[in-house]
Amino acid sequence: MTQSMNGSMNTRTDAQERPGQGFGGVLVTLFDTVATWNERRRQRRALEALPDHLLHDIGLSRADAVTEADKPFWQG
Structure with a gap:
């Protein structure tokens, strides 16, 4: 943030000051995406490996756990 001559605050920044811009921002976004997928x-996999009594404790059935585990990693 910068202050203009009339005393008002300017919240606009240059492109280099904005996070997520340029090649570095693309790399950070890519890394974050891969980390989220992993x-x-x-x-x-951990949910699928839980025994039935623990699944019941958290309100899920074995079928719920299997359905969730069968989703592709990119699907939220």
Whole structure:
């Protein structure tokens, strides 16, 4: 943020100051996406491996766990 001559605040920034811009921003976005996919895959495998009594404790059936685990990693 910068202050103009009349004392008002300017919230506009140059393109280089904005996060997520340029090649570096693309790499960060790509890394975040791959990390999200990996975490989603890991959590679905862990859910599928839970015994039935623990699934019941969290309000899921075996069929719910299998359905979730069968989703592709890119699908939220």
